[in-house]
Amino acid sequence: MTAIDLGKRYRRGWALRGCSFDVPAGRVSALVGPNGAGKSTLMALATGLLRPTDGEIRVLGNRPGTRGTHRKLAFLAQDKPLYRRFTVAEMLRAGRALNTEWDHAYARRLVDEADVDPDARISTLSGGQRTRVALAVALGRRPRILMLDEPLADLDPLAREEVMQTVMSEVAETGMTVMLSSHVLADLDGVCDHLVLLANGRVHLVGDVDDLIAGHRVMIGPRRAGGHGLPPGLVVQARATGRQETVLVKDGGWQDVTGWELIEPNLEELAMAYLRSASPTRPTRAAAEVAAA
Numbered sequence: 001m002t003a004i005d006l007g008k009r010y011r012r013g014w015a016l017r018g019c020s021f022d023v024p025a026g027r028v029s030a031l032v033g034p035n036g037a038g039k040s041t042l043m044a045l046a047t048g049l050l051r052p053t054d055g056e057i058r059v060l061g062n063r064p065g066t067r068g069t070h071r072k073l074a075f076l077a078q079d080k081p082l083y084r085r086f087t088v089a090e091m092l093r094a095g096r097a098l099n100t101e102w103d104h105a106y107a108r109r110l111v112d113e114a115d116v117d118p119d120a121r122i123s124t125l126s127g128g129q130r131t132r133v134a135l136a137v138a139l140g141r142r143p144r145i146l147m148l149d150e151p152l153a154d155l156d157p158l159a160r161e162e163v164m165q166t167v168m169s170e171v172a173e174t175g176m177t178v179m180l181s182s183h184v185l186a187d188l189d190g191v192c193d194h195l196v197l198l199a200n201g202r203v204h205l206v207g208d209v210d211d212l213i214a215g216h217r218v219m220i221g222p223r224r225a226g227g228h229g230l231p232p233g234l235v236v237q238a239r240a241t242g243r244q245e246t247v248l249v250k251d252g253g254w255q256d257v258t259g260w261e262l263i264e265p266n267l268e269e270l271a272m273a274y275l276r277s278a279s280p281t282r283p284t285r286a287a288a289e290v291a292a293a
């Protein structure tokens with residue numbers, strides 16, 4: 001998936017603007033951003049449900065929307081659209097009727113593994129069970145790209161793990177590309193190998209997680225009267241808690257510093273620092289602690 005200077009404007013203003021990024025084939029990409037950042041809008045553009053106002057997006061080499069959703073792309077929207085009056089078995093049969101390429105045995109196996117009764121009506125399922133059925137319908141198409149908008153939101157911790165295992169084994173088996181949005185950064189760590197971080201409708205960080213981690217360090221040291229002394233262009237975010245200061249540094253900015261402990265950030269720490277720096281006015285617990293000290 002490639003976006004070039006992509007923008008989408010609604011009546012109230014721009015939801016996305018000047019977004020350029022690549023998600024190479026076979027990656028599991030985390031789409032991260034605060035509420036209203038433009039994640040669902042980006043997914044709707046990628047699936048062809050919306051048209052760009054500016055720039056373009058290409059999925060599997062095509063412009064989405066010119067000939068409907070790409071048949072090799074499956075999208076699981078936040079509201080998990082399913083026919084509420086259908087039973088689970090009827091829903092899977094609808095999947096078979098509506099898709100030229102459909103792996104019925106696989107979809108059925110995913111429903112069985114989720115312990116969902118095939119004779120139960122969709123309207124009677126719990127939110128988590130509905131997610132599992134919607135995922136079976138999405139994966140039954142054996143897509144080359146799977147887009148998941150907040151797929152884990154209504155799942156208990158065990159079900160979250162099971163859903164991610166299902167997705168990851170499909171990735172390992174078929175090389176499918178995945179983009180998934182989530183507000184729970186801890187769920188993405190160790191699962192996603194690529195990151196697209198949106199804030200205020202713009203891309204603030206993008207790339208392979210390993211490269212992003214290698215390009216940043218968390219510096220931890222005692223809070224100093226004169227601050228950390230690094231050029232602002234190298235500092236993503238600095239936070240003081242009590243007597244300690246934590247600074248996320250990029251572009252090798254840590255190389256000449258002394259007296260600081262240096263550690264590699266994980267995906268969650270990296271994303272949090274960029275999200276905080278993109279919303280500097282939003283109060284954080286750390287800021288509140290500093291204010292109270």
Ligand SMILES: Nc1ncnc2c1ncn2[C@@H]1O[C@H](COP(=O)(O)OP(=O)(O)OP(=O)(O)O)[C@@H](O)[C@H]1O
Nearest residue numbers: 010011012015033034035036037038039040041042
């Ligand atoms: N159909 C619409 N008409 C007008 N404005 C919209 C529409 N859909 C989204 N927006 C606006 O576009 C911006 C981005 O919304 P979007 O739903 O893409 O964000 P999001 O990152 O998915 O948010 P969340 O995490 O809360 O789901 C928001 O300011 C939102 O109010």
